[in-house]
Amino acid sequence: MTSSHTGLSAIVTGGNSGIGRATAAKLMADGARVLVVDVQSEPTWTAEHLQYYQADVAAEGSPAGIIACALDHFGQLDFLINNAGMVGGSDVERMTDDAWDRILDVNLKAVFKLSRAAIPHLKKSRRGRIVNIGSIMSYLAGPGMGAYTTSKHAVAGLTKTLALELGAFGITANYILPGAIATGITAPAIAADPSFTEFWTKKSAIGRLGQPEDIANAINFLLTAEAAFITAHGLAVDGGVMVNP
């Protein structure tokens, strides 16, 4: 299926690596202009229609700065991809307040705050779209992953709410549930422990880890005009692992 985002503009958070980078590249290949936001001080890549904005999405003032930068460069905002995220923490008994707060601030509160700042501009778009990156942990749970699991479950609830509030303006809001994807987040586990890749490969009906492009392609579809009636949906892009207990 072909799609075209010519004349449309996007914000992709966490776009310096992994899923965010593949997504920004895909959107630009289909004609969008993209503001990549990342906490890293320098962009890891460049492209003709890419602008870079360095920010911690959870920092005070980041949402206003990110939106202002997008409007300065593009004059409009059509797609918001809330992708930046982090893992960490411990089991609940040993979880510190700081670890809990940081994971919830980055994975959830920043999604709320940037969405809130983007809404007035998405309402002016002819094709407003929000895609939030959840996880299979938006549905499943794992010991030692309480803060991450809580944040990703909440991203699902927030996305459904956004869909209901914004549908009247032609804006869709959906979330993706990636499975085990080979990115910066999983690189340490993949490198340290061969059983990580083995476990997720066996669990997948497709028989491999996901690649960032697998997620980018799904996000890109949700941004198309053809996906206008898909909203409040959680799309698993996991090679089938969630149905394989």
Ligand SMILES: NC(=O)c1ccc[n+]([C@@H]2O[C@H](COP(=O)([O-])OP(=O)(O)OC[C@H]3O[C@@H](n4cnc5c(N)ncnc54)[C@H](O)[C@@H]3O)[C@@H](O)[C@H]2O)c1
């Ligand atoms: N890789 C997986 O297996 C997997 C599975 C499920 C969900 N996810 C989700 O996918 C999203 C993207 O992660 P990825 O796998 O591509 O990892 P990644 O580490 O390759 O990319 C994450 C990017 O986000 C940036 N980032 C992190 N914290 C930030 C912050 N506070 N402000 C701005 N930028 C920040 C990082 O610098 C990095 O460039 C995350 O939300 C993650 O939870 C990943």
